Amino acid sequence: MIQLVLAMIWTRRGQAVTLALLALFAVASAVASPAYLTAIDRAIAAGQIATSTAAERGVVIAGTVDNRVQSGAPDFANVGAALVELPGFTYVYGSSFPTVGLEKDAVYPSRLVFRQDACANVRIVSGRCLIGEDDVIVGAATARRAGLAAGDAVTLTFAAFVDDPHDPYWEPKGVPKRLVIAGTYEVDDTADPYWGSHGYFTSIPARGPTEPILTGSTTFATMDHGMTDLTIDGTAGADALDVDNLGTLDAGLLALTRKATEIGPNLQVNTEIPYLLQRIESGREAAHLLVPVLAVPLVLLACFSIFLAVGYGTQGRQSELAVVALRGSRWWNRWWLATGENLFAILAGAVAGCLAGQLLVNAVAAARFPGVGADPGWASLRYAPFAALAALAAAVLAQRRQLLSPVATLLRRNPVRVNGPRAIAVEAVVILLAVVCAVQLAVSGGSLTGVGLLAPAFVMLALALLSARALLPLVTRYATRALAAGRLGPALAGFQLSRRPGAQRLFALLVATVAVAAYATCAVDVAARGRVVQSELGVGAARVIQVEPVFRSQLLHAVREVDPEGRFAMATTRLRSGDSAEPVGLAADTTRLAAVASWPAGGPSAQEVAHELRPGAPPPMVIGGPDLKIKATAGDVIKGKELRLNVVVSSLADQGEALVSLGDLRPGEWTYEQNVAACSRGCRISGLQFMVNDKVVGVTGHLTIESVTSGAPGDTVTPAVLADPSRWRMPSFGRVSSAPGGLRVDIDAPGELPEGAWLHPVDTPYPLPIAYAGRPPSGDVLTGLDGFSFAVDDAAGLSAVPRLGQRATLVDLEYADRLAIDAAPALLPEVWLNHKAPPDIDERLTEAGLTVLSDARAAQVHSQLSQQGPALALWFHLIAGGLAVLLGAFALVLAAAVDRARRVEDLTALRIQGLGRATTSRATLWTYPALVGIASLVGVVTALAGWAATGWALPLAGIHPAALPLPSWPRVLVLAGAAALVLLVLAVVALTTGRDLRSRIKP
Incomplete structure (x- = not known):
């Protein structure tokens, strides 16, 4: 009996080899997944260690x-x-x-x-x-x-x-x-x-x-x-x-x-070594979620391919099985002769698959992770027996009809109907499983555990089966119309597909093949673009240098001195958030925003935002030298409640800010003066402060400011500007008005003055325009650089603020600094650089008075993200996509080989009856290519539907991703290119089988 089975295998050795290869892919897929996880565990550790900091x-x-x-x-x-x-x-x-x-x-x-x-x-x-x-x-x-x-x-x-x-x-x-x-x-x-x-x-x-x-x-x-x-x-x-x-x-x-x-x-x-070890473990956990996402559908696809291949092969030898049944052979002989040929091929392929899966992973690991190794071992074979048993079960299940049918049924040339209640019930179960898995994934918030892990596989399989069920009526209708119109070639090709009982399942398999490859493309492309967003938008620019705290004016002056043309450097600092409910804020030199910053998509351009954030404003009030003098006349000064006059000045060079105390106000006309070293090359007046001693309440008084000067050339606080109330702003505890000889300031503070009464020069737009991501600031106020609130005007909405994320604000640094009155160093001062920055930029910044603390580079962050678990795990998606295409190609070859004898017989008879050679060629060449073309289109749609249902749950963004507008859909051209490549491979296989069939038709 074994010799008979071996003879059968030799006679149909092409089909046996194809079936063995399908079994090889099934078992290799099951072996490759744990083997790749073992290799990637080592690669993740090696990558994180290579990109770790010295402290780690x-x-x-x-x-x-x-x-x-x-x-x-x-x-x-x-x-x-x-x-x-x-x-x-x-x-x-x-x-x-x-x-x-x-x-x-x-x-x-x-x-x-x-x-x-x-x-x-x-x-x-x-x-x-x-x-x-x-x-x-x-x-x-x-x-x-x-x-x-x-x-x-x-x-x-x-x-x-x-x-x-x-x-x-x-x-x-x-x-x-x-x-x-x-x-x-x-x-x-x-x-x-x-x-x-x-x-x-x-x-x-x-x-x-x-x-x-x-x-x-x-x-x-x-x-x-x-x-x-x-x-x-x-x-x-x-x-x-x-x-x-x-x-x-x-x-x-x-x-x-x-x-x-x-x-x-x-x-x-x-x-910080524990943080490094924790990051390695987190990356491994993410990888162990991503790899099975396509490993499961790949194994299911392999079993489906075996089911389809065995079913096709068994239908091709129904006459043999009918003879065996007619001779009255015992049931075990009948089963052995029916299944032996396929079981031998599957077992041979399963054994080879154990080795092939490990070798495939070794090759990928050697190419992608050189020096790391795949750490081969017996553990990678733990799923191989289950895959082999699944392949054998699929083979037996595919032959159940021929094993149980009577002789009369086996002798029929026209196949029995395959879309009966049992087939519909099986498809209904698959669809129900897809719904359950997708719902579980949604309810769990994207947890890829339990049945949620199976969601991508069953969603794509269910959609493939539904599309296949809808195909045959459409093909039959097309073939009927073509026949009525006299187009015999397309009609014969269409009837070949609609009347073959395995055509529907072959179409479902091809759809699933393309869907798996397209789904893998979606994951790889979305993750790759996400890493770009995280490295570029997350860092803020190509390179961000944090410097030692300096005054904001010093930061601006130093960066503009290093890059006077604004080609590659931009100064930034942070706003002081009032509370946790207030979004974080960034103050940047927006004159360089478009040239330097990485900019988010989906909103106004950097040029537009910079224009909105920096409208025209009155010139600042400046003094030209260090001898600050304010001539003023005070009245209603109450003993014990004397007001003390302070002035905040900001150097026009690089000497920072200073809070200058001019002493208590005295009744009558006085000149209050102080030497301010920071103003040796000129200063801007940031604000005047009227203070009292602690716990003093009910402060009143008035002051007429007649002049503000330093006695040096370059003073621009002219009497006309000084006396203009529109050039001054007093938000609380007083009011300003024009008076003979100058500017009158009336102070009225019924309570205490813990922060003083401030008089601000108007040298910025007010309210200050801001750009924001997320919700606009509550109450149209924002905490400024000095910790005090100021009114804002929403100028532009962004999908994200560079470096800060999707809930943040952006203001112009120079305007925000003019509003500030704290004379304190900047909070987290940074210098953002683009790719045009010279190699010696560190030395130039040091010469300009800045001390470099840290240096973050977008390229370095991208490299670190590329070495994390999610990025490395997605290489298995590429492997899975390639194996899926090979499975579809081999299944197509086997289906064509089984159909070949029947089709050669039918078309030869039609040729004898007068069917033209050209018509015969069209009927043979375009049957399977048409099937492949339709399946490719439907497969891409299926992949997109599966991605919409499950792709959001994949941990593609790395470990602890920042709140950034990460892409969620693949690029059209990338997906189209991948689909075209799959279509090309399958179409070449289909055309080759068609040419082989045409060459066998005589005459």
Whole structure:
């Protein structure tokens, strides 16, 4: 009996090979999914480690000890046992304490630092490095500022902080020690992991970047000092961060933390490695959701292909099965002869599929994740038996009719009706499952767990079956009309499709094939565009540099000095939100908005918004020199309730803002004056403040301002402008009016004046125009740069504000700064850059007075997103799409091979009766290509419907995505291109089968 089955396989070896390949794809799909997840787990870890920051690869063990009081000091020696639990780390010991004596003032201390191997990590500019006792080396910038050079002596003293509420400072608290400056140094990369995160090189206002005073261990120990910082900085090497050692690393960190806790509260372990490990785990979780989304429909599609292929093949040999049944063979012989041929082919394909699935993943991993490896193992085969059993069940199910039908039915040439109640019931079950899965996905809020994970597969399968059921009536109607019109070729092709019992299922299979490929295209394209939005719009520009806090006028002046033409740089800072309900705000130099910022789609252009945010405004009121003088006449001054006059000025150069106190108002005419160093090159008047002492209530009075000048050329506060009430704004506690000789200000404050009564020059549009994303600000007011509210006018609605997201506001920085009266540094000052920024932009910004803190780049963020779990998981979608197309192609080949004998017989008979060669060619060549063309179109529509129902739930945006307008639909051209490629592959297969059929028709 086995020999007979083998003979049958050899006779129909083409069909057997095709069926084996379908089984191979089914099992390979089941093996590829877990194998790819294993490979991607390693790739995610490797990618996140490669794109991690220095802080995420290091650990800092820190403690403090009073050198004069040893009790309670942290015992660093006991930490050694825990450090053994962290193999692969390199450690640097360091200690430091504050000193005074190097700088001319005592507002900020200098840090005397001992750091292991310091000489190997600095570049000596002058002199030499450390050799003997009492040697120190000083930063080159510090030496220039202090007027020191190599070989000079300096006396340093341990310092302690004096928290004076009016004038805090550092005072000497130790025995002075005379030290020799052996040399001066520079550090090429202050962010190098060697220096840790101790802030050695932070910037100090009005002083610039700081640099530690480096010395040897002997000098450090012999100098009298008190409270001292002790640190051990560990940096993970390649072995510690190997993807196979992450479990050991996590356990070692826990042991180190426990050991530090046991030693005492003065010892702390600071590390961001747990955040790195958490990000790796979150990426793996997202990948384990995305991969099965197409792995499940791929396996279902493979089983459907086997069901269709076996059904086609069995129908082609019904006469053989009829002879077996007619001879009265026992039921097991009949079953064996009916199923043996297919079972052998499926089992052979299943065995090959186990190997093929793993090899496919190995090849993809080697190409996409070089150096990571796929970590092959038996675990990837855990689903292979289930896929093989599913393939066998599909084969047996496809032959149930031939196994159970009587001889008379098997001998019929015309097939029985296949769209009976059973077929309708099966399709109804599939549709019901699709509805249940989609509803579960919606109710769970997009949770891809349970039946929700099966939603994409069953939705696409159900839509494919419904479209196939609607096809046959349409094809039959078309064929009938073609026959009536005398178009025999199209009529014969149409009747071939409508009368073949497997044509409907073949069409459903082809629709599902295209749908799976198109769905994969949707996921890949939407995710790729989402990463672009997150990296560009999320960062704000191609590059964003955060600088040390400076005054807003200094920030604007420095950036405009570096880029006077506004081609590549833009200054930005944040508004001070009043409460959590108020949207975050961005103030940007909108003269450069269109040139620099990444801009969201779906709204007005950057040029339009910049025009709306910066309309024309009156010129500012300025003085030309440092000698501020205000001539004014005060009246109704009540003793004990005297008003104090303050003026906020903003430098026109780069010297910041200042709050200038001019003293109490005196009755009669007086000239109030003060020298303001920040106004040496001119200042803008930001506002006048009338203050009283605390708890004073019921303040009244009036003042006539006659002149505001500095006695220097360039003053523009002319009497006409000064006396014009329309050029001034007093929002509360008073009013302004014109008076003989100047501007009259009447103060009326029944209650207290905690913030004073403010008089603002009108040199901006008011209310200030803003652009916003989300809802407009409540009450048409917004908290400004100084923390005070101002009125706003909604100028433009955006889908998102660059860098801040979908609930934020945008204002012009210069106008917002003119409204501000706090004379305080900017909040989160940044310099946004485009791709035209020169390579030495950091140096240029430093020369302009800005100190770089951090540097975020859109390209770097995009690279990080591309290494996260969702991005890497989508490569499996490409694999699934390719396998789906191959399944459809092989099923089409097998269907054509089974149909070939019957069609050759029919068309040969028609040729003998006079059917023309051209008509025969059209009937043979365009039957399956027409089917493929219609299926491709319907498949794309099916994929879009499935995407609408389930695509929103896919975690495509990465881990913890920002609130940005991420794309939710694929681009038309991308989807059309993918569909055209699938159509091309299937059409080539269909045309090849048609040409083969035509060549067999005689004569």
